[in-house]
Amino acid sequence: MPQDSAPPLPREAPPAPRAGHSSAPSGKGYHTAFDWIDAARAERQRAGLVRTLRPRPADSPLLDLASNDYLGLARHPEVTHGAAEAAHRWGAGATGSRLVTGSTELHALLEAELAAFCGFEAALVLSSGYAANLAAVTALTAPGTLVVSDAGNHASLIDGCRLSRARTEVAPHADPEAVRAALTGHDGRALAVTDSVFSVDGDAAPLPALAEACRTRGAALLVDDAHGLGVLGDGGRGALSAAGLAGDGDVVATVTLSKSLGSQGGAVLGPARVIEHLVNTARSFIFDTGLAPAAAGGALAALRLLRREPQRAARAGQVARELHDRLTAAGLAAVRPDAAVVSVRAPSPEAAVGWAADCRAAGLAVGCFRPPSVPDGISRLRLTARADLTNAQIDRAVGTIVATAPTG
Numbered sequence: 577m578p579q580d581s582a583p584p585l586p587r588e589a590p591p592a593p594r595a596g597h598s599s600a601p602s603g604k605g606y607h608t609a610f611d612w613i614d615a616a617r618a619e620r621q622r623a624g625l626v627r628t629l630r631p632r633p634a635d636s637p638l639l640d641l642a643s644n645d646y647l648g649l650a651r652h653p654e655v656t657h658g659a660a661e662a663a664h665r666w667g668a669g670a671t672g673s674r675l676v677t678g679s680t681e682l683h684a685l686l687e688a689e690l691a692a693f694c695g696f697e698a699a700l701v702l703s704s705g706y707a708a709n710l711a712a713v714t715a716l717t718a719p720g721t722l723v724v725s726d727a728g729n730h731a732s733l734i735d736g737c738r739l740s741r742a743r744t745e746v747a748p749h750a751d752p753e754a755v756r757a758a759l760t761g762h763d764g765r766a767l768a769v770t771d772s773v774f775s776v777d778g779d780a781a782p783l784p785a786l787a788e789a790c791r792t793r794g795a796a797l798l799v800d801d802a803h804g805l806g807v808l809g810d811g812g813r814g815a816l817s818a819a820g821l822a823g824d825g826d827v828v829a830t831v832t833l834s835k836s837l838g839s840q841g842g843a844v845l846g847p848a849r850v851i852e853h854l855v856n857t858a859r860s861f862i863f864d865t866g867l868a869p870a871a872a873g874g875a876l877a878a879l880r881l882l883r884r885e886p887q888r889a890a891r892a893g894q895v896a897r898e899l900h901d902r903l904t905a906a907g908l909a910a911v912r913p914d915a916a917v918v919s920v921r922a923p924s925p926e927a928a929v930g931w932a933a934d935c936r937a938a939g940l941a942v943g944c945f946r947p948p949s950v951p952d953g954i955s956r957l958r959l960t961a962r963a964d965l966t967n968a969q970i971d972r973a974v975g976t977i978v979a980t981a982p983t984g
Contacts, residue, residue, distance in 0.1 A: 624925040625946060641959045641973055642941040646916045647806050647888045648964025649838030649878045659839065662873025670866030675855070678866025686876045687843070693879060694805070694814050695822030696829065696845035700854055703867050705802050705832030706732040708842030710739065711858035712798055712830050716767055716850070717742040724758045724795075726750065726770040726781065733769050733800055742767075749774075752785035759793035766795035772815035772829075773803035776950050776958070778896070778917025780808075783819040787827065797821075798828045806836020807893060807915045811886030815915075836882070836892075839874035841867040888963045892916040896961030898970060906978045918959040919945075920977065927982040928955035934980035940973055 620626050632638075649655050662682055670678035683701050691699035702708045713736025717723055721742035725733060728749040737744040747754040747768075755768050768790050770781045783799065790797045804815030816822040816829050828846035833839045844854055854861060882888060896913040903910045909921040922928035925946040932944035935957075943958035950956070957977070965973075 623947075624929065625948075636941070638936065638939055638941040639969055639973060640941050640962070642943045643960055643962075644803075644835040645838055646836045646892050646960065646962060647812075647838065647878075647882065648962050649836070649881065652838065652878070652881065654881050655838050655874050655878045658877025659870040659874035663868075663870040666869035666873075668870070669868055672866065673862065673864060674866040675862060680866075680869060680872070682869055682872050682876070683866065686872050686879075689876065689879055690831075690843055691845055693883065694801075694829065694831070694845055695817050696847075697823060698846065698848040698851040700844045700851045700861065701833075701867055701872065702842045702844070702861055703864050704840070705800075705830065705834060705842035706735075707860040707864060708830040708832070708844050709733050709800055710736045710860040711854055712828055712844050713737060713767075713769060714740045714860070715854045715858040716796065716798065716828065718765070720764055722759065722762045722764070722766040722795075724755050724766070724768045726774075728774045728776065729769060729771055730775055730800060730802070733771070737769070750779065750781055752782055752789045755786060756789035756792065759789070759795050762793070766790075766793060767798055768795055769798045770800070771803070772799050772801040773808070773915040773917065775803055775917065776945055776952075776956070777911040777919040778803070778913040778915055779911065780804075780815065780914035783815060783821060787819070787821055787824070791826065796826050796828065798830070800831075801829045802832040802835060802842075803915055803917060805831045806882060807889055809889075812836065812882050812889030833871065833875040833878075836889075837875045837878040839878060840871040841875060891963040892961055895963065895965050895970065899959055899961055899974065902970075902974045903977060906974070908978065908981060913961065916961045918961055920957040920959065922955045922957060923982060925955045928957065931957060931980055931982055935976055938976045938980060940976045942977070 666680050666682060672678045687699040687701050702711060709732035713733060717740040719741045723737050723740060723742045723744045724747050725737050725744055726749055727746050745758045747758055759766055768786060770786060773780050787797050799816060801814045801816060806812040808815045809817035816827065821827050825847055828844065828850055831843050833841040896916050896918050899918045900910050900912055903920060911919045922931055928944050928946055932942050935942045945958050946955045947953050
């Protein structure tokens with residue numbers, strides 16, 4: 577079964593045209609061409625899975641526990657200055673793909689400093705963390721490769737597996753022995769892929785055991801450290817550094833610049849020969865416009881600030897544990913966090929949506945995860961434990977979540 581299966585869409589004939597709509601030709605098209613969308617929308621509404629865009633103002637009055645700004649750097653003056661300075665110097669856009677005109681000296685500097693900070697030989701910056709995962713999975717596999725993918729992996733890893741044309745086996749969540757069993761008997765190239773910290777519940781993968789399982793079978797390990805960079809490891813150097821795996825010749829990491837570093841973009845970290853291979857073969861790198869200079873400049877400024885203020889990483893973890901302890905003490909079902917994500921269970925998709933809306937009405941922004949975004953089908957609130965939250969803001973957040981919790 578796909579890891580992120582959406583509810584099946586109706587297969588019956590399209591519904592009759594609504595009042596005021598004709599099935600006759602109109603201009604160069606037909607009113608009925610997209611009537612199937614109405615049926616799909618009705619199915620989402622019945623399942624309580626309708627999603628809407630909610631543009632936020634520049635100065636939102638809400639207390640933010642919904643974003644991925646783990647270290648509170650997205651609006652830090654040094655980071656915004658770094659972004660603005662880069663835009664003034666290099667322009668608003670990269671002007672082309674990285675292999676044409678889209679690589680600047682700024683990109684190269686960011687790659688060098690990011691690799692050094694995380695403990696890897698080399699890095700390659702892409703336009704998003706999603707693109708980085710697609711690049712890594714597809715470029716390191718081929719038809720005949722076996723990919724073993726954790727059941728809780730992010731959609732970008734799942735899509736990378738689908739696009740790779742490799743044979744993919746989904747392993748039970750955070751189960752190194754299942755990975756070992758899946759690799760047993762395979763003759764040829766193999767790759768295990770996992771998040772370091774899973775975005776739904778905030779639990780960490782058993783990376784040392786996964787690496788050992790891979791090594792006994794000659795497989796490589798690819799780890800998406802999007803939620804570990806800036807939070808885990810010495811001074812926020814990431815989950816691979818914390819596990820003693822950073823820089824190993826059979827380990828590749830991907831990161832995003834849009835969470836702890838408060839900017840935008842993604843990167844692949846690993847041995848220099850792996851990065852060189854991606855430059856020559858990864859389609860989501862070769863055929864995509866390079867990361868905008870402002871995003872590269874902002875990320876570089878944030879990275880340098882984190883090096884100077886490593887206590888930010890520890891503070892994010894401290895806030896996460898305090899949120900968990902206080903919410904569970906109040907009787908709510910929350911998963912103990914391994915990084916900066918705190919997951920609080922809701923009884924149903926509808927209850928989760930209502931709970932998040934009630935929090936918003938009370939001045940608190942929280943995340944709301946529902947199927948098909950959650951692989952286990954359990955809806956929950958997802959809270960971001962930001963390093964810059966004050967004790968008074970933590971008190972306010974806990975009080976609001978508890979007061980608005982659904983009953984029954």
